[in-house]
Amino acid sequence: MTAIKAADSTDQAGVWITLRESSVPVRAILAGVLVNQLGGFLQIFLVLFLTERGFSAVQAGLALGCYGAGSFAGVLVGGAFSDRLGPRSAAFASMAGFAGLLIAVLYLRDFPLLLTAITLAGLVGRFYRPAAAALLSELTPQHRQVMIFAVYRLAINLGTTAAPLLGTLLISVSYELLFWVDAITALTYGVIALLTLPKQAKRPARPDAAGRRAGGYRAVLVDRRYVLFLLATFVQCCVYIQYVSTLPLAMKAAGLAMLWYSVAISLNGFIVITSELLVTKITQRLPIKLIVVVGFALLALGQLMYALPWGVGVFLVGTMIWTIAEIAAGPTMFSYPGRVAPDALRGRYIASQQTMFNLGAAVGPVVGVAVFRAVGAQLWLWCALATMLGLGLALLGMQEPDTALARRAAAATPVELTKDPA
Structure with missing residues (x-):
């Protein structure tokens, strides 16, 4: 509230x-x-x-x-x-x-x-x-x-x-x-x-020796909450990227012409380009964790739709569902690193997220195709479960920017010791 x-x-x-x-x-x-x-x-x-x-x-x-x-x-x-x-x-x-x-x-x-x-x-x-x-x-x-x-x-x-x-x-x-x-x-x-x-860019005063030792990407890894967010980003991207690698294989295995794959991908692009800004006008007002729950839940639901044996309809509806997840949560996830990063480490915080996204885009297709070859349509069930894992990591790691900055400031403030009169 x-x-x-x-x-x-x-x-x-x-x-x-x-x-x-x-x-x-x-x-x-x-x-x-x-x-x-x-x-x-x-x-x-x-x-x-x-x-x-x-x-x-x-x-x-x-x-x-x-x-x-x-x-x-x-x-x-x-x-x-x-x-x-x-x-x-x-x-x-x-x-x-x-x-x-x-x-x-x-x-x-x-x-x-x-x-x-x-x-x-x-x-x-x-x-x-x-x-x-x-x-x-x-x-x-x-x-x-x-x-x-x-x-x-x-x-x-x-x-x-x-x-x-x-x-x-x-x-x-x-x-x-x-x-x-x-x-x-x-x-x-x-x-x-x-x-x-x-x-x-504006920078804080020159750090002391302890601050320099804790600088660089090591400081990013020390931020445990942010590391959980990075892991959530990796899991999310591994699932999301399946639309490039495994989705066309699944549609072909279902006996559909590749024209329908093109339609599904074009549908995603059309919705993102035409609707994301309109949706963001609403989502920017909402608490971060609510957006995360909605985004990850819709991504999981979209993946589950692909597992249903109902023809081309499930692929188009499933694509629409996870596209809504993308436009609902994407801007919040993209903006989060810069909003919670220390001033002197903002570039590294943002680069860490982009690196995890790229890593998921590289690992996801390899794992997804291998699992699809082994278990077929059950892959989408595993994708939904992985998305729920990512949701748990995001809920544990993400917090409102004001809360994150306040906690960091409190942790950096030395405790004043009261003198013993004796």
């Missing part, structure tokens, strides 16, 4: 008011993320590009794997880079370095050198994600962070949806045009960051 009253006492604005009253750096980050996602062609077309240049399919697959490994490491490095040098430096270094490496990939012919450039492109190109999210969190009032991260997610989703179509048009002219446009968009975002973002 207290949490609801606290939420009602603040200005929980809609998307237009939130954007209009946001600072110039916040709007620049959101626009830059959209532009960057629109130009994110390398991962999508890398295999086609390499095979077109005469490399084997095995070499192309290895290169794509190296790009993914570099991206995975880049999030962690970017989080530390953002905390040490500030989001502006991290964003500019990320985009400028990525632009240069893209041009190197275009013109290199030696495969070991090409593989090195691709790996570094994945590494450097992900620096900006923790930096952008950390600055969004820092420059946005607490009560508007859920909405601003919903807009952030919308920018990513719009860019991800449109990039393959735009890339196909560019390839129809030449691969050179594709790579140069990608490099120019990245460099444009870097220049926008350099001109609009603050030089250095």
Whole structure:
């Protein structure tokens, strides 16, 4: 009851008011993320590009794997880079370095050198994600962070949806045009960051020796509640990512044409893009744990629907149910790290969550396909149980940001000892 009253006492604005009253750096980050996602062609077309240049399919697959490994490491490095040098430096270094490496990939012919450039492109190109999210969190009032991260997610989703179509048009002219446009968009975002973002995010006073020893990612792991949240994120992503890997296999095993899989995925994208901001206007007012319960429960229910033997209807309805879970809980889960992180570790807290999300996206398909091959449709029952495990971890680990900050402040305040008069 207290949490609801606290939420009602603040200005929980809609998307237009939130954007209009946001600072110039916040709007620049959101626009830059959209532009960057629109130009994110390398991962999508890398295999086609390499095979077109005469490399084997095995070499192309290895290169794509190296790009993914570099991206995975880049999030962690970017989080530390953002905390040490500030989001502006991290964003500019990320985009400028990525632009240069893209041009190197275009013109290199030696495969070991090409593989090195691709790996570094994945590494450097992900620096900006923790930096952008950390600055969004820092420059946005607490009560508007859920909405601003919903807009952030919308920018990513719009860019991800449109990039393959735009890339196909560019390839129809030449691969050179594709790579140069990608490099120019990245460099444009870097220049926008350099001109609009603050030089250095606000930082607390220089820590003492004990504070320095507890710094870095070690400090993240010491926060036990946050570690539970990270585990919940990993479990959630392992289940969520099944729509990419196992869902098409399940629909094919049910005798359905792959057209229906395309319909289901398109349905998900349409609902997310058109409805998430509207739903967030309501969910941003609610207590975090209520949102978590609703989101995880709907995700489990959507997975359970896939186990029913009722034809195409269960796949479409199941997809709709877990899509509602995504738009209900996604902005809250995305905004949570920045809202509870210490100022000096915000980049690392955000990078840790993004890393767990990427790890779930890598592990989930492998485990899901293996389990589906072994037990068939029972996989969806196991997914529902795993989601309930994730719900338990989230409920134990997550708390209202005000509560988390108050507890951290209390823990950091030394206990005053009363002098003995004797």
